[in-house]
Amino acid sequence: MPIAACGRRGSPWRFFTAEEARTLEAVCAQIIPEDQDAGAAGAGVVHYMEIQLTRCYKPLQKTYRRGIAQIDQESIDVAGKPFADLPAAQQLAVLHKVESNPELKPFFDLLVAHTMQGFYGDPRHGGNRDRVSWKMVGLPYPPLRGRLRYDFADLAKGELPWR
Amino acid sequence: MALKRANAVIVGAGAGGGIVAKELAEAGLSVVLLERGKWYSPFDCRKDDLRNQRTSPLGQAFGPDDERNPRVLVDPQGREHVVVASGPGYHNNAACVGGGTFSYGAMAWRYLEKDFRMRSTYGRLPGSTLEDWPVSYQDLEPYYEKAEWEIGVSGDVSGDPFHAPRRRALPMPPLPPNREYELLYPAAKRLGLHPFDIPMLRNSVPYNGRPACMRCRWCVGFACEVDAKCGTHNTVIPKALATKNCELRTECVVKEILTNEHGRVTGIAYFDAHDQLQQQDADIVVVSCGAIESARLLLNSKSRFFPDGLGNRHDWVGRNLQGHTYTGAFGLMPMDIYDDLGPGAGIAISDYNHGNPGLIGGAMLANEFIRLPIQFVSMIPPGLPRWGKAHKDFMRSAYRRAIAVQGPTQEMPMFDSRVQVDPVVKDHWGIPVARLSGDKHPHTIEVSTVMAGKAEAWIKEAGAIQTWKKLSGPGLSAGQHQAGTCRMGNDPTTSVVNRYCQVHDIDNLFVIDASVHVTNGGFNPVLTIMAMAYHASNHLVKQWKGSRFA
Numbered sequence: 186m187p188i189a190a191c192g193r194r195g196s197p198w199r200f201f202t203a204e205e206a207r208t209l210e211a212v213c214a215q216i217i218p219e220d221q222d223a224g225a226a227g228a229g230v231v232h233y234m235e236i237q238l239t240r241c242y243k244p245l246q247k248t249y250r251r252g253i254a255q256i257d258q259e260s261i262d263v264a265g266k267p268f269a270d271l272p273a274a275q276q277l278a279v280l281h282k283v284e285s286n287p288e289l290k291p292f293f294d295l296l297v298a299h300t301m302q303g304f305y306g307d308p309r310h311g312g313n314r315d316r317v318s319w320k321m322v323g324l325p326y327p328p329l330r331g332r333l334r335y336d337f338a339d340l341a342k343g344e345l346p347w348r
Numbered sequence: 349m350a351l352k353r354a355n356a357v358i359v360g361a362g363a364g365g366g367i368v369a370k371e372l373a374e375a376g377l378s379v380v381l382l383e384r385g386k387w388y389s390p391f392d393c394r395k396d397d398l399r400n401q402r403t404s405p406l407g408q409a410f411g412p413d414d415e416r417n418p419r420v421l422v423d424p425q426g427r428e429h430v431v432v433a434s435g436p437g438y439h440n441n442a443a444c445v446g447g448g449t450f451s452y453g454a455m456a457w458r459y460l461e462k463d464f465r466m467r468s469t470y471g472r473l474p475g476s477t478l479e480d481w482p483v484s485y486q487d488l489e490p491y492y493e494k495a496e497w498e499i500g501v502s503g504d505v506s507g508d509p510f511h512a513p514r515r516r517a518l519p520m521p522p523l524p525p526n527r528e529y530e531l532l533y534p535a536a537k538r539l540g541l542h543p544f545d546i547p548m549l550r551n552s553v554p555y556n557g558r559p560a561c562m563r564c565r566w567c568v569g570f571a572c573e574v575d576a577k578c579g580t581h582n583t584v585i586p587k588a589l590a591t592k593n594c595e596l597r598t599e600c601v602v603k604e605i606l607t608n609e610h611g612r613v614t615g616i617a618y619f620d621a622h623d624q625l626q627q628q629d630a631d632i633v634v635v636s637c638g639a640i641e642s643a644r645l646l647l648n649s650k651s652r653f654f655p656d657g658l659g660n661r662h663d664w665v666g667r668n669l670q671g672h673t674y675t676g677a678f679g680l681m682p683m684d685i686y687d688d689l690g691p692g693a694g695i696a697i698s699d700y701n702h703g704n705p706g707l708i709g710g711a712m713l714a715n716e717f718i719r720l721p722i723q724f725v726s727m728i729p730p731g732l733p734r735w736g737k738a739h740k741d742f743m744r745s746a747y748r749r750a751i752a753v754q755g756p757t758q759e760m761p762m763f764d765s766r767v768q769v770d771p772v773v774k775d776h777w778g779i780p781v782a783r784l785s786g787d788k789h790p791h792t793i794e795v796s797t798v799m800a801g802k803a804e805a806w807i808k809e810a811g812a813i814q815t816w817k818k819l820s821g822p823g824l825s826a827g828q829h830q831a832g833t834c835r836m837g838n839d840p841t842t843s844v845v846n847r848y849c850q851v852h853d854i855d856n857l858f859v860i861d862a863s864v865h866v867t868n869g870g871f872n873p874v875l876t877i878m879a880m881a882y883h884a885s886n887h888l889v890k891q892w893k894g895s896r897f898a
Binding site: 215216217218220222224237241277297298299300301302305306307309310318319321322323324325328344 | 395396397398405406407414434521564565684686688721722724725734735736737739740743744747748
């Protein structure tokens with residue numbers, strides 16, 4: 186099988202088209218925006234989503250494809266442009282409309298959940314690049330271990346030095 | 349080819365089954381211990397915050413797998429959902445050697461005397477099957493002690509005036525406090541409460557040949573990397589195997605319990621790791637699959653003599669499914685308090701387990717296990733957007749200042765909260781799956797709401813500048829604390845097993861797990877499951893007559 190068949194034509198992504206990825210990255214960038222710390226886009230959240238969509242989220246492939254198209258359609262209806270081409274304020278307005286639309290809300294909720302997983306979850310799954318969210322919240326790295334401040338011998342005798 | 353007949357076959361190597369295996373094997377019975385999951389070791393600890401038994405968007409680390417084990421959930425509106433183990437509504441308990449004890453948070457509570465006498469203490473509650481247990485705390489006390497010493501418990505309950513009488517202290521001292529504990533302890537004292545160190549099935553000092561807890565942040569939901577957490581997988585099951593009387597077979601899924609024309613059980617049929625159907629004959633069958641799967645197995649074991657399943661003559665199998673309604677409160681301190689000192693939970697009060705005016709029962713309240721960032725995402729105050737700049741700001745500024753207290757409200761059992769077998773959906777092996785339906789009793793929600801208020805008052809006193817409650821809504825409750833589906837009782841028409849976990853009308857069939865719990869206490873249930881397993885095993889061994897069970 187030619188290698189090109191594994192990916193989408195003209196797309197560096199394994200599942201998304203370049204257009205889909207651009208829209209999704211813009212949506213995720215509103216769910217967790219960049220400020221003094223990287224946001225969802227910089228943390229590789231779309232990469233996380235794509236990896237999972239080829240593994241345990243495989244059953245959600247169609248949901249994603251349809252949902253992304255619907256968000257872009259909503260954006261064109263409201264503002265005349267695809268989502269990624271809108272200025273940030275208008276993107277937010279579109280997402281609030283999406284969130285309050287009973288038909289689109291389930292997909293948006295899914296995106297929020299997956300964005301959080303990709304941003305705050307373990308980097309081994311493709312998101313949280315350089316542990317950016319863990320640095321942001323102040324989670325020590327590497328984790329310290331074996332920090333028992335008291336002597337085993339005292340504890341074994343039943344002495345509780347902190348009392 | 350027929351397998352060699354055994355004296356006892358035990359289905360499920362969790363908290364209950366592991367202990368029964370060891371007790372019977374040491375008494376000289378030949379035992380086959382079947383487990384549907386795998387046998388993991390401390391080296392299987394991946395510390396993966398998206399794939400563990402607590403937070404599982406990418407799957408359950410220790411089973412069951414999503415592909416082969418669906419269930420059906422009927423929601424309060426009557427809609428049916430096919431659910432998978434890692435998703436919502438499944439009410440999962442781990443499927444592996446050790447069961448839940450392999451990856452649990454490991455709180456090791458003894459229930460209180462009143463927890464066994466809820467009906468006598470509080471009277472009848474309309475809409476609930478609230479009842480007394482046929483055993484008392486005093487009956488179980490020696491077995492609680494045995495569990496504490498053989499499996500291994502650390503902690504110090506001497507500061508708790510409400511604990512039931514005990515003959516012996518815990519074998520290990522508590523772990524030293526973390527920062528949250530240090531704030532909550534004096535606050536509880538100022539409120540006139542009685543804080544103490546949570547008993548935990550976790551080594552605080554080297555014990556049983558295994559090291560002490562290294563206090564990492566991946567505890568509840570994870571395997572213990574240093575094997576300091578004490579479960580049946582690293583205590584009684586190895587002992588059972590060491591007797592040479594016990595054979596453990598993993599990845600074996602039991603299809604049904606077999607019966608003969610005399611109405612006794614003769615063994616089980618199961619699918620082995622290669623999906624081959626096998627038959628294991630035995631003098632005794634012990635069902636220890638957890639409250640949902642135990643009920644499912646009894647209900648799936650239909651025959652001419654037992655058209656509605658085993659133990660189910662009076663339609664009580666699968667009834668009274670219950671768990672715990674967890675409520676509590678979150679708060680933010682003015683300063684950084686995160687000290688990365690696992691397991692996190694360390695301090696508790698049982699001031700509110702009983703004696704709440706106008707309420708039936710209550711809950712133990714404890715500080716919460718370490719919150720990993722992905723878990724903290726949804727622990728937000730009401731009104732805060734769940735996405736966008738405000739949510740990110742909250743995560744950044746609040747994570748290291750957060751404080752949390754919660755507790756398991758004792759639930760009012762409901763006859764119509766139940767496990768059935770689904771008429772349509774089958775698992776990978778063609779066995780009808782569990783069908784869960786029901787709701788919480790309104791009083792359960794009422795009590796849990798009061799408990800959340802108590803938790804909030806406690807963290808306010810500890811200095812939190814902003815607090816909010818975590819409340820519970822309606823919906824079935826079962827989860828890892830699932831219980832009640834094969835109720836223990838003296839009256840065969842209103843219960844499934846007798847006080848020794850023996851099915852009323854089948855003397856060689858036992859159910860030994862939380863299924864037998866009449867009520868589930870306002871505490872994590874595992875030590876009671878263990879104590880009951882010792883209690884039932886003791887009786888079983890005494891009644892065992894040579895090669896036959898009389």
